Amino acid sequence: MVRQLLGEPDLLRTNPYFRAAPQTRLYSIERVEAAERSDEFRAASATATRRSDAAKASAQRRRREVLARIAAEPIEVPRLTTPRLAALAVEHRNRRDEERAYERWTHVPDPATVESVDPAALARWKVNYLRHRLTRYDDLLDELFGSTGRSAAEQLLRRRVYMAISEAYPDLARECERQLREREYGPPPG
Template sequence: MMMGYEEDGQKYVSLAGLRARGWTGGIVQRLLGAPDRLAVNPRFRSAPHTRLYRAERVEAAERSQGFRAVAETAGRRSEAVRAALERRRAEVMERVRNEPIEVPRLDPGKLALRAVEHRARHCPGSAEGPGERPETEAAAVEGASRASLDRWKVEYLRHRLGGYDQLLDRLPVGGRSSGRAEAAALLRRRVYAAIAEAYPTLARECERQARDQWHGPPP
């Protein structure tokens, strides 16, 4: 979007230009009101018209006491919002770092059956009909490779621990400053580490899945 515009010797400032100068939407509405011109966007003609304000009117408003007062108020409000969001982000990160992660402890046979059942529910076609499910699960356990069973077990345990994702719900939505990606990555690492601690035989599979989630699966 254009920042400035000139026509017939008259200079204009776009709404984007005003924002770059420290204006907010509320200040524009309060001190300038309706735009002086509506211009067609030169790059995207189907886009909404660009609102333009005469530069001399903008500069006069910026020299006024009213602009300084509302700009200072808006700045304090923005700073307070940023501080509140940062406090919330820090609180959530602290919980993500320290929240105890309770992994369900099951004997190996039961864990294998639960893992196969979980796979059957989430992978259509991987099991027979409901009436044959117990035999099918037992057969699947017997016929599966160690690597497959380990993968299914970790996936099942991760599903059981999915409630910890609610820790992320208090983070601000959107934007890099929200910290959501950082918090989610830390939580994933902690969940995998907790599973590996509870089930040492699954440690290698936990490491593999964590690595794949971080870097992506191999092509």
Template sequence: MVGRGEHEEDGRRYVSLAGLRMRGWTTGDLVHRLLGPPDRLSIDPRVRTAPAVRLYRVERVEAAERSHEFRQRAEALERIRTEPIDVPRLDPGKLALRAVGHRAREELRQGRTGDEVCTGRPRDRVSRDRASLDPWKVGYLRERVSSAYDLLLAAPTRPGNPDQAAHGLLQQRICDAIAEAYPALAEECARQAAGPGAEEGGDVAAGTATREGEPHTKIGCGQGPRLG
């Protein structure tokens, strides 16, 4: 019996890339490392001009899914999906004061103008947004939950090849947690979680800190850490 995302050709069962995604293979780098080249290239007879479909033998896929690296990554993603993310709940006045203080510390640390630190926009572009502290509030709250990024340490990666799926999932979880605690900040949090290029001006890069002698990414005002 052929399962979802599987193909049967020449008496063999294969899994397509779409089928691999259904099974939890969320990055092409993981497919390349654990499976290598496809076992077969299939052409859809109905659309012969379409790109060939890469197929991998089910036996090889199942063997890779039993590997330590695949299981370690699956466990890391499950932790990211389920680990509680506790966002501090403050009254509006206190949150605003702490957000401004956080912005001032980032200004001092980065040596940038205060307007650019948390928005990534030039000073003359920010003047229109002075009435809203939402970017600074979200930046402060993301800093407060920055320990959640330690969950990424369990995801197996290679230098220069961060696990973008794990990072994106964690960004979304943090965004959802902040939006649940502060519904009025949901739109700004989603903008920051989308990262640079989400809108003109983008977000500033994060700084780095050291925890107990180990490299550790510190979230800046405008976005989460850069990995790798």
């Protein structure tokens, strides 16, 4: 709109922040104020406002569609016996720990067993296992990459997944609440 209404700049200066960037275009205040009083400016401004409003409405519609899709997505958490879930969770944790060693040369894998692990850590591993392996959590988020409303959809999906795990495994409800709180508000201070 500036070039359309004002044409060539009155002065070109070196960009004050990045010398390699294009020069800064400067216009006299009188020319700018005259252009702002013109009918052409009012028409261009009205068109830009309409275009902006339409883009916002479209983004809101896409956001609502994404959230409706996430709300409608069934989240099925399989029911496993406590010993089976514990064994799978420890196996999953050990596999992830081994993968970490490939990514970071200084990391030494520390395999755990169901019998040797602290109950709080085991609860955390169980929730992580259910969240990572037995739901379409990651697949759904990957499908939303770059979508309008992705952040809100991710939060809604995360809450629904933790709620489903809590309902299927009431003994893991406290851990689900802790993980959700930590993901949404960060770790507790201290």
